[in-house]
Amino acid sequence: MKLYNFFRSGTSHRLRIALNLKGLQTEYVAVDLRTEQHLKDEFKAVNPQMLVPALAVDGKVLIQSPAIIEWLEETHPTPALLPTDADDRAHVRALAALVGCDIHPVNNRRILEYLRKTLSADEAAVNAWCATWITAGFDAYEALLAADTKRGSFSFGNTPTIADVYLIPQVESARRFKVDLSRWPRISAVDAACAELDAFKNAAPLVQPDAG
Ligand SMILES: N[C@@H](CCC(=O)N[C@@H](CS)C(=O)NCC(=O)O)C(=O)O
Known part of the structure; x- marks a missing residue:
């Protein structure tokens, strides 16, 4: 899995926490928001919304941290990050x-x-x-x-x-x-x-x- 993210981005930070809690390793791909790398064509090809984070996995790119975190919970249910009730x-x-x-x-x-x-x-x-x-x-x-x-x-x-x-x-x-x-x-x-x-x-x- 490749994690497109930026160290200071809050949404990247939340996804890194979720990945760590699930015990998953990723390749770290830095997208520097200070130099507006996220607005360049290279990253636009990864995420047309031009926002980090994005997670490339098995030939697909997942975007939107809430969707990615829910996907992680569904595909890697242990440890659970949601209660049962x-x-x-x-x-x-x-x-x-x-x-x-x-x-x-x-x-x-x-x-x-x-x-x-x-x-x-x-x-x-x-x-x-x-x-x-x-x-x-x-x-x-x-x-x-x-x-x-x-x-x-x-x-x-x-x-x-x-x-x-x-x-x-x-x-x-x-x-x-x-x-x-x-x-x-x-x-x-x-x-x-x-x-x-x-x-x-x-x-x-x-x-x-x-x-x-
Ligand atoms: N709803 C999106 C929001 C993503 C988002 O806003 N990312 C910020 C960094 S925390 C970003 O890429 N901002 C670039 C900009 O505002 O130019 C998600 O949760 O993934």
Whole structure:
């Protein structure tokens, strides 16, 4: 399997965590978003949407991290990243979607570039934009964690689920945008629990071959 990704991309980070939790090795193909390699024809031929990550496997290319993570769960069911009960699965998928659908997309590089270049936003305004949407999402995520009386060390239960796979890269991004995480003690505790695990450690942006 070939993983087209970028060390600092949150969606790449989440896919690396999922692959590591499943114990799967991939060939790392760096696509540098800083030099806009993703907008070149070579990568457009891999993913017409020109976004990372993409996973090439058995002659096909899978795109969209939620679809790839669900595909991994279906093709490599052990260890499971979703609970067995349908209600619990809906809860874990909702936590993941809160990050994946409602926080990450509005803070994506191309959105921030539009704010900078088309709307003339300065870096302070861009950081305030990101902090606004991270705060709105994390306030809700924290409330959902607080309401879950069965919760262990992770976002759901005592083992990592796809909720953690989505949450940790967003925490990393919050740090990058200088958002004070002390407002969310439960999210911070989940982050600390995940940081103990090799699957998360080895997926971190700064330990990737293209980090710099
Ligand atoms: N929904 C897509 C989003 C992918 C995405 O937005 N990737 C970002 C990096 S985190 C990207 O390639 N951005 C390039 C850009 O914004 O120009 C997924 O989850 O795979």
